[in-house]
Amino acid sequence: MFKERNFLFLWLGQVVSIFGGRFSELVIPWMVLQITHSPMKAALVAISTQIAPLFLSLPAGVIIEQRSKKKTAMYAEFIRTVTMTLLVIIIMAEKFNLFLIMTILLVTGLAGLFFRIAFHSLLPMVAGRNHLVDVHNYMEGADAISTLIGPVLAGIALSKMGAAATLGIDAFSFFLSFISLMLITVTNRDLRNNNEPLWSKELFNQGVEGIKMLFSTRIQRFITLNHLVLHFITHSITLLVIILAKQNLELSASQTGILLSGAGVGNIIGIFMMKLLKNAHWNLLYGTLLLCSSCGIIIVSFSANLWFAFIGMLIFDGALSMAFVINGAARQMVTPNQFLARVSSGGLLLTGIVVIFANGFAGSVAEWINPVSALLICSCILFLNSCISYRQKQLNRSVASFSVDTK
Numbered sequence: 001m002f003k004e005r006n007f008l009f010l011w012l013g014q015v016v017s018i019f020g021g022r023f024s025e026l027v028i029p030w031m032v033l034q035i036t037h038s039p040m041k042a043a044l045v046a047i048s049t050q051i052a053p054l055f056l057s058l059p060a061g062v063i064i065e066q067r068s069k070k071k072t073a074m075y076a077e078f079i080r081t082v083t084m085t086l087l088v089i090i091i092m093a094e095k096f097n098l099f100l101i102m103t104i105l106l107v108t109g110l111a112g113l114f115f116r117i118a119f120h121s122l123l124p125m126v127a128g129r130n131h132l133v134d135v136h137n138y139m140e141g142a143d144a145i146s147t148l149i150g151p152v153l154a155g156i157a158l159s160k161m162g163a164a165a166t167l168g169i170d171a172f173s174f175f176l177s178f179i180s181l182m183l184i185t186v187t188n189r190d191l192r193n194n195n196e197p198l199w200s201k202e203l204f205n206q207g208v209e210g211i212k213m214l215f216s217t218r219i220q221r222f223i224t225l226n227h228l229v230l231h232f233i234t235h236s237i238t239l240l241v242i243i244l245a246k247q248n249l250e251l252s253a254s255q256t257g258i259l260l261s262g263a264g265v266g267n268i269i270g271i272f273m274m275k276l277l278k279n280a281h282w283n284l285l286y287g288t289l290l291l292c293s294s295c296g297i298i299i300v301s302f303s304a305n306l307w308f309a310f311i312g313m314l315i316f317d318g319a320l321s322m323a324f325v326i327n328g329a330a331r332q333m334v335t336p337n338q339f340l341a342r343v344s345s346g347g348l349l350l351t352g353i354v355v356i357f358a359n360g361f362a363g364s365v366a367e368w369i370n371p372v373s374a375l376l377i378c379s380c381i382l383f384l385n386s387c388i389s390y391r392q393k394q395l396n397r398s399v400a401s402f403s404v405d406t407k
Contacts, residue, residue: 006126006184007135013180014119014142017077020173022150023157023166024084026260028105029242030253031163035096039243039371043363046239048102050352050359052110057349061117061210069118069125070186076115077178083108084171091164117344125186136329140321141271147317148264155257210346219330222392226286226327227347228354229385230320233293235358236378237316241300243362244371245309255306262310266296266318274322286326287389292319294382301375 002008029042036042064072087104090097127135157166214224238260245256277285296316303309331347365374 004127006186007138009180009183010119010122010126011138011142013177014139015145016173016180017177018143018146019150020170022146022260023154023173024170025238026151026154026242026253026257027158027163027166027170028101029239030158030246030256031091032098032101033243033246036098039239039247039366040363041098042243043239043359045098045102045105046235046359046363047356048105049109049112050355051106052113052352054349054352054356056110056113057117057346057352060113061344061346061348064114064117064121068186069122070181070184072118073115073122074178074181076111076118077174077181079111080108080115081171081174081178083111084167084174088164088168088171091167113348116348120344122186126184136325137271137274139328140267140274140325144264144267144271144321146264147267148261151257151260151264152254153257155252155254155260158253158257210343211349212346213343214346214350223327223331224347224350226323226385226389227331228350229381230324230327231351232354232358233378233382234320235355236362236374237297237300239359239362240366240371240374240378241309241313243366244300244375247366248371249303249306249309251306259306259309259313262313263317266314266316267321269314270318270321270325273318274325277322282326282330283389283392286323287386289319289323289326290382290386290389293317293323294379294386297375297379297382301372301379 002011028045032042032045033039083104087101090100090104123135123139154166154169157169213220215221241259242256245251245259251259293316296312296314296319299312299315300309301312303312331343361377362371362374365371365377
């Protein structure tokens with residue numbers, strides 16, 4: 001895949017973008033916890049990035065179907081560069097204001113919504129539909145590399161340079177992603193009439209059709225359920241582990257970065273494992289991955305020190321990253337090219353609702369009870385979904401044959 005110039009630039013852009021995101025993922029909640037001592041306020045800040053997807057996912061997907069995916073992704077990355085730079089300036093001026101930070105992150109989340117829809121619509125156009133399992137595995141590799149070194153460097157940078165300089169790295173990563181998108185060449189043969197209005201009743205109806213497609217068949221419904229479960233768990237655990245590290249384990253910022261990098265180690269292991277397990281049966285492999293991920297959360301929950309928690313994060317995220325690869329590739333394999341954007345936007349609408357609930361769940365349970373209880377609830381959710389996966393007889397075939405039979 002790396003011999004293909006367009007895919008290489010697309011992949012490199014994702015590496016730097018996700019890498020920068022790991023910095024803000026640690027720094028922003030850490031900073032809010034440091035100033036307010038409230039897990040719930042940290043959750044509210046995290047929720048602010050999901051407000052735009054909640055309200056604008058439906059029209060966004062249909063709008064992107066009409067326009068150049070490359071240009072849309074570029075504009076979105078440029079806006080994220082500007083908003084994150086503005087946040088850096090505010091922190092440097094020591095003008096901490098929870099409402100202002102949430103507003104900036106809301107705009108950043110809006111740009112991120114358009115970027116994600118456009119980016120995922122670009123993947124089949126750049127790499128071809130026959131390679132989507134490998135493509136998603138490579139993209140998971142981008143996440144793995146970023147997750148391995150990003151949190152460690154973020155923790156060190158936060159300890160040594162402060163929040164503003166650390167978030168500046170995130171702003172620069174968005175700019176590098178913007179440059180990488182400029183360098184790819186895509187023929188937009190599937191563009192619709194660019195003279196159509198940005199908003200109309202018809203656009204809304206088409207967006208609703210995207211949601212309906214997520215539940216149109218038994219396989220689509222199963223993929224959608226798992227898509228939502230995976231995102232709920234990922235966002236809940238990310239916030240809960242930061243809260244656990246700071247309040248229960250009393251780790252420093254750099255130690256918390258090391259803990260989060262355990263997920264990156266797991267991701268890298270998962271990438272190589274995925275190549276070996278492509279011929280495993282879909283339902284058995286997926287159910288086993290969720291079960292392993294559930295066990296990883298239990299290890300994190302009962303860890304008394306950094307390194308036991310590190311091992312738990314490795315197991316948790318290594319298995320979950322493989323589940324994301326399978327689920328993401330399956331979604332694109334069962335969806336025609338011309339509907340990828342609207343289906344992606346419908347998925348993002350549902351994801352936005354789930355992520356808001358996930359952050360609210362993590363913050364409220366951690367503040368009113370304790371983070372360990374919230375972690376154990378997440379483990380139970382994965383265990384139950386693992387049992388459901390084992391029972392999906394229509395998916396009792398290899399991951400590779402699934403992608404061929406249903407494209």
